[in-house]
Amino acid sequence: MTKLSKKTMILFYTQMIRIRKMEEKLMEVFANGEIPGFIHVCIGQEATPVAVCSQLNDSDYMANTHRGHGHALAKGIKPDMFMAELFGRSNGPCRGRAGSMHLADMNLGILGANGIVGGGIPIANGAAFASMYKKTDQVTVCFFGEGATDEGTFHEALNIASVMKLPIIFVCENNGWAEFTPQSVHMTIKDVSKRAASYKIPAKTVSNDFFEIYDAAAAFVKRARQGKGPSLLEVQSSRWHGHFVGDAQKYRDKKEIDTAMKSDCIANFKKYLFEKKILNKKINQKILTDIDQEIDAAVEFARTSPLPEASELMEELWA
Amino acid sequence: MTKLSKKTMILFYTQMIRIRKMEEKLMEVFANGEIPGFIHVCIGQEATPVAVCSQLNDSDYMANTHRGHGHALAKGIKPDMFMAELFGRSNGPCRGRAGSMHLADMNLGILGANGIVGGGIPIANGAAFASMYKKTDQVTVCFFGEGATDEGTFHEALNIASVMKLPIIFVCENNGWAEFTPQSVHMTIKDVSKRAASYKIPAKTVSNDFFEIYDAAAAFVKRARQGKGPSLLEVQSSRWHGHFVGDAQKYRDKKEIDTAMKSDCIANFKKYLFEKKILNKKINQKILTDIDQEIDAAVEFARTSPLPEASELMEELWA
Amino acid sequence: MKEIRYIWGVKEAIYEEMEKDEQVVFIGEDVGSPGGSFGASKGLLETFGSERIIDTPISEAGIVGMAAGAAACGLRPIVEIMFMDFMTVCMDGIVNQIAKMRYMFGSRYSMPIVIRTPGGGGLNAGPQHSQCLEAWFAHVPGLKVVMPSTPYDVKGLLKSAIRDDNPVIVVENKSLHALKGEIPNDEYVVEIGKADIKKSGTDVTVVATSRMVHESLKASEKLSKQGIEIEVIDLRSISPWDKETVFNSVGKTHHLVIAHEAVKQCGIGAEISAVVAEEIMDELDAPIERVGAPFVPVPFNLEQVYLPDSENVVTAVEKTMERLF
Amino acid sequence: MKEIRYIWGVKEAIYEEMEKDEQVVFIGEDVGSPGGSFGASKGLLETFGSERIIDTPISEAGIVGMAAGAAACGLRPIVEIMFMDFMTVCMDGIVNQIAKMRYMFGSRYSMPIVIRTPGGGGLNAGPQHSQCLEAWFAHVPGLKVVMPSTPYDVKGLLKSAIRDDNPVIVVENKSLHALKGEIPNDEYVVEIGKADIKKSGTDVTVVATSRMVHESLKASEKLSKQGIEIEVIDLRSISPWDKETVFNSVGKTHHLVIAHEAVKQCGIGAEISAVVAEEIMDELDAPIERVGAPFVPVPFNLEQVYLPDSENVVTAVEKTMERLF
Ligand SMILES: Cc1ncc(C[n+]2csc(CCOP(=O)(O)OP(=O)(O)O)c2C)c(N)n1
Numbered sequence A, B: 001m002t003k004l005s006k007k008t009m010i011l012f013y014t015q016m017i018r019i020r021k022m023e024e025k026l027m028e029v030f031a032n033g034e035i036p037g038f039i040h041v042c043i044g045q046e047a048t049p050v051a052v053c054s055q056l057n058d059s060d061y062m063a064n065t066h067r068g069h070g071h072a073l074a075k076g077i078k079p080d081m082f083m084a085e086l087f088g089r090s091n092g093p094c095r096g097r098a099g100s101m102h103l104a105d106m107n108l109g110i111l112g113a114n115g116i117v118g119g120g121i122p123i124a125n126g127a128a129f130a131s132m133y134k135k136t137d138q139v140t141v142c143f144f145g146e147g148a149t150d151e152g153t154f155h156e157a158l159n160i161a162s163v164m165k166l167p168i169i170f171v172c173e174n175n176g177w178a179e180f181t182p183q184s185v186h187m188t189i190k191d192v193s194k195r196a197a198s199y200k201i202p203a204k205t206v207s208n209d210f211f212e213i214y215d216a217a218a219a220f221v222k223r224a225r226q227g228k229g230p231s232l233l234e235v236q237s238s239r240w241h242g243h244f245v246g247d248a249q250k251y252r253d254k255k256e257i258d259t260a261m262k263s264d265c266i267a268n269f270k271k272y273l274f275e276k277k278i279l280n281k282k283i284n285q286k287i288l289t290d291i292d293q294e295i296d297a298a299v300e301f302a303r304t305s306p307l308p309e310a311s312e313l314m315e316e317l318w319a
Numbered sequence C, D: 001m002k003e004i005r006y007i008w009g010v011k012e013a014i015y016e017e018m019e020k021d022e023q024v025v026f027i028g029e030d031v032g033s034p035g036g037s038f039g040a041s042k043g044l045l046e047t048f049g050s051e052r053i054i055d056t057p058i059s060e061a062g063i064v065g066m067a068a069g070a071a072a073c074g075l076r077p078i079v080e081i082m083f084m085d086f087m088t089v090c091m092d093g094i095v096n097q098i099a100k101m102r103y104m105f106g107s108r109y110s111m112p113i114v115i116r117t118p119g120g121g122g123l124n125a126g127p128q129h130s131q132c133l134e135a136w137f138a139h140v141p142g143l144k145v146v147m148p149s150t151p152y153d154v155k156g157l158l159k160s161a162i163r164d165d166n167p168v169i170v171v172e173n174k175s176l177h178a179l180k181g182e183i184p185n186d187e188y189v190v191e192i193g194k195a196d197i198k199k200s201g202t203d204v205t206v207v208a209t210s211r212m213v214h215e216s217l218k219a220s221e222k223l224s225k226q227g228i229e230i231e232v233i234d235l236r237s238i239s240p241w242d243k244e245t246v247f248n249s250v251g252k253t254h255h256l257v258i259a260h261e262a263v264k265q266c267g268i269g270a271e272i273s274a275v276v277a278e279e280i281m282d283e284l285d286a287p288i289e290r291v292g293a294p295f296v297p298v299p300f301n302l303e304q305v306y307l308p309d310s311e312n313v314v315t316a317v318e319k320t321m322e323r324l325f
């Protein structure tokens, strides 16, 4: 296991907490009707974005999915900017045109969430190709769910990445569900990482444990940065809530959810930090309180941010 | 190795010869300008269609590709009908609207060649699904090249076939070339059959030897007929001529072609038949002569068949 | 008569046709026990079983291709594509295969396939979940395209589509799914290719599709107060479309407005406008006006500004009334 | 001046822009040492190397998506899609991603991508290798679409497309690839969005695209003999299209024929016809006529009957001349 400084571990813990609390707040404000459209929260999956994105520099690229809040926050988007975009405000990074499902911020290397399942995978290849072409040491991380690996774009993109030896890490967050359909209904294999063999891409399946993900991601990112090509990391993750906020998960066994909630990636990490005396009740409380404040401020920022003028609609379609 | 009667072996030999001679004749009449469009011949690959289709009944289904003459003949299309279609005549099975690249004949279970690489693979699933749904014991064979396995449709279709346990045999004729591009340029694996593991589909790679193909196909067809689901058979085949007739293969090493031609699937089969005294010079000569006559007759039939009336253009778009 | 929601009209049509004809199967993502993302197949699994209600992987190209093969071999598949925007990932199957198989194989067999898909805005679902792409399909020989606007029409047209031996694209509109309306208790179908005069009038013909039918009816109320009586024609089918009904109406009103939610450029409105101007130009007392969405992607936040509505119809009608030769 | 073939014009444009700008890369199937299926990249690999001339697997969706990401990160990819019919397998990348990325991400960056593709018939290549689908792309906000008809135009427009910071679909026509024509020795570009009067005339305006420009010019010769002087406008860009040039011409001739190879229904001709009828109806002395392909797939055998040609243009012109108010 990689040795991490106490400070770093506290930081990771804070980041995971931020994602979870942000998602919880979003469920609340969404229920209030303050956010239009629909949103998909990643509660239960926080370890992956943090463990993976912590390997990245600001200049590295990241492409993600509809369930993309965690990735965007882990890649460095500020909560207020994030919230402004989800509220559809003009001062969001996409001027509020993107919202949750398409959030992008190229200043942070965030290529964009995607409303099309599998749509972002070939795009991530393009970013990886660009950095290879420019001979930088940037890498690209591409997140997607196990459901997305049934789309043709997954297959085409992994093959292309392999042939071109692109500096890219494909990260499949296998939460066992694609909308309302369990994995066993849409594929006959269990470990999605097996699919990498079709392209001679190294792959690994890890549990939802922060350190496992961290170590595997570190190795794959290093590999990519050294010009050794693509890899596929599968995390056996779990989705606690519905596909979108408002989905009551009637199709799902309560027990399965309970089991998932019992092996909470954040609780396990916290337990470890407490055991190792890296975290104590006081620090923990301060972290929670600070994040609550930060999130409240972000919501307040979004609420008071300017709504778009109707005239913005027709602005700058063309460069 | 399966035991085949002498008669059967002579039949297979005849079928392979028919395909080769038909292709040679087509190159000739195409060069004459008698066939419009472009055609792709399968010389060097004759063993696969014959070995695979000999496992099938008339009522079984078969979907194939632009390089589809061999498959259609092996699935039972009559040379004269075949030729009429390639000549664009109204009495062809598709009224001449399909030509070489889209030839279909549902009376023989020929679902259609396809102008779209990878386009036929999901369609073949549909045929397999229909027979499963109707609880017949029909199976479907789907032919494609190694190039097609890079298309997303290959991936989606194999996954669906696996999930639905469809009675289908995917047959990849790996001739090492996709148009003017060798396999190593477009994928990093050698054996395409490896790709089946992504879907937990049994798979096998065999050489261009008739008996190897025959045995593997027999096993897979049996499996499908028994309701045990899909499989993938890869044949390490070889394309002697250009991608299309007229392609001078400047991009290709002469030696590679020579090597391919030296391990001719037909010559090897013939040698075996001679060794086993199943075939002798006299019978062989008769077979060749008969087929020449048959093909000449088919060409003559096509030439003298009616050209379509202009009025046919607008006929029966709708059922 | 009974009152049902639009989406129930969809379900009733599927239910009734599946009961009647064993060859009908229903294929899509999350259509099994979840009953579909918009509820179109709620309860169907229980009745027809997983052999006929087929839950698939997220593989639209794979699904559509499978439907093509199944239809060629005697089944009558109905495919659900969850959002019309996702038609982009399966265009080959629809356009190069399904639309052409009958004709290119010599018109020797039929291709009875229905592809149902909800288009349009209304959910603030943003640029990749709100498009109206029906004109693409109307540009493809071999496809029929219908766009029912009411519970009555969707049930009747979907039933016709399922019985049709040709591929039919059935375009719903998400914002109509919850709409209530009356339908007969007894069985009925609505013929493909026939428009419906949803409100008759004498001054201006408004040819509308899908959601814009309702916006036009709203516009009609406002315009009535100004003494303008528009005739609202619900096109219902856009390929083939009902020239006769449109021409008759224009022959009476001599003014034409065409309203759809898609962008105007190369939309179905362009086709109607062109055909009217080409074939019965003399009937027109004023230039034709088209109502459509602005020429930008559908933004997440400004959807309300983006979507054409009754106000746009009112403005177009007023504009076409300004001038009387 | 020098005489070159159309396909060489394509290559010269790519060559010159790649020489000038390191960010330009060329991506496609068989485009490396084979030089492309139609020869557009012959010799480019030798000059620019395999880092810039990228031979890909047969994975159009993968390629187009890669171009999207590369453009977002500062490159200027040119993608070759071998036949326009294959655009069907990569519509998501083009329509949902490339066309929308700039706008939906807040207009904060540019998407300089060119997608080159040959459409149309002429090779007897049958229903899946002969389509004209340009209207689909003209229906999508965020895409520019050009259809050059001559070696001069293709070189100049392709250069403009490569320099454009927006996605541009460049539609060639296979039957034009071998066409010879003069181009200047010195560098030049052709502006996107500007039509070109290929032959001036006073009696009827014929707005044509791509191959139909040449058919219209042929028609013009026949019609001249009958004393009818048509003005042949080569639209060159279909989105945006040059209203001014078309309107000026119609203002002069008062008769309009529109000719393209695509089927009429929902084609670009519908849009032009609609806009003219809507905006300058009073200028028209006769109904507009459209020339397009019959509403069936392109059959392998009857391609010659299928393809619209100069005769169809002549007939349409004559028809529009029949009537003079
Ligand atoms: C092309 C396409 N098909 C279907 C959908 C609808 N859809 C949205 S999310 C989703 C499930 C995705 O599952 P997975 O990839 O496992 O991601 P998760 O939601 O579990 O994070 C589906 C089917 C879509 N957005 N795009």
Ligand SMILES: Cc1ncc(C[n+]2csc(CCOP(=O)(O)OP(=O)(O)O)c2C)c(N)n1
Residues within 6 Å of the ligand: B065, B066, B067, B115, B116, B117, B118, B144, B145, B146, B147, B148, B149, B175, B177, B178, B179, B239, B243, D029, D058, D060, D082, D086, D089
């Ligand atoms: C979607 C699509 N992309 C590209 C092509 C052009 N094309 C026709 S055949 C071919 C090569 C196919 O290679 P393979 O699958 O190995 O079959 P083979 O020709 O070797 O039999 C290509 C690229 C096509 N027809 N369709």
Ligand SMILES: [Mg+2]
Residues within 6 Å of the ligand: A145, A146, A147, A173, A174, A175, A176, A177, A178, A179
């Ligand atoms: Mg999932």
Ligand SMILES: [Mg+2]
Residues within 6 Å of the ligand: B145, B146, B147, B173, B174, B175, B176, B177, B178, B179
């Ligand atoms: Mg091959």
